[in-house]
């Protein structure tokens with residue numbers, strides 16, 4: 001049974017075609033990695049999944065529901081650039097994310113105490129309980145990114161959208177974050193979409209790896225055609241050795 005259903009989705013910005021004819025069925029709990037050359041529309045596709053934008057054509061349904069017109073609590077998002085609030089403690093960052101995601105305004109009194117307790121549970125889960133009272137500037141890059149993921153988790157989303165979440169981290173921290181994400185996923189059964197420039201990361205974490213590319217190209221009108229899913233690899237049990245894909249898509253190796 002398809003949980004995320006993408007049907008004939010196109011996206012244009014003015015006369016520029018960015019994405020075309022995208023069809024995709026994802027079951028609940030799947031981890032989908034997305035790779036493709038720079039500028040081919042991967043982040044645009046994530047924004048469409050988030051319902052931050054509406055497609056020019058086609059539709060995206062979650063769990064059989066009507067296509068969303070704006071982001072909701074069932075979709076959480078994390079970008080490469082940390083989105084934490086620098087002037088708030090780690091715990092208050094989680095509390096603020098919860099109040100914003102629910103459109104609840106600021107918490108006071110007993111509501112604030114309850115929100116802080118929930119924040120501490122989240123911090124426990126993401127391994128930041130020991131720095132709950134610190135400010136983000138005192139945390140390492142990996143810890144700040146874990147905090148950003150913690151913020152996305154406060155609304156208990158059914159879908160987590162990750163846009164190059166580990167792109168700015170050093171290799172060691174990146175590997176630690178892979179383990180963290182694998183554990184988190186086993187715990188929550190969330191459906192995850194992750195854009196990455198790192199093919200090995202895509203194959204390591206994903207159940208599937210989607211390649212976005214432009215199958216049609218007019219040298220006289222480079223903006224006439226958009227990208228679509230040209231490959232959909234099964235990446236479970238190590239999947240297709242990604243070196244084969246690098247041979248086919250040398251541009252992917254450049255990132």
Ligand SMILES: Nc1ncnc2c1ncn2[C@@H]1O[C@H](COP(=O)(O)OP(=O)(O)OP(=O)(O)O)[C@@H](O)[C@H]1O
Pocket residue numbers: 013018036037038039040041042043044045
């Ligand atoms: N709101 C917008 N209005 C106009 N053009 C846009 C808008 N958002 C993105 N674009 C353009 O759409 C194209 C696809 O951008 P997008 O960020 O989705 O690509 P990407 O594959 O994620 O790139 P990268 O891998 O470099 O992050 C780019 O040429 C970008 O300039």
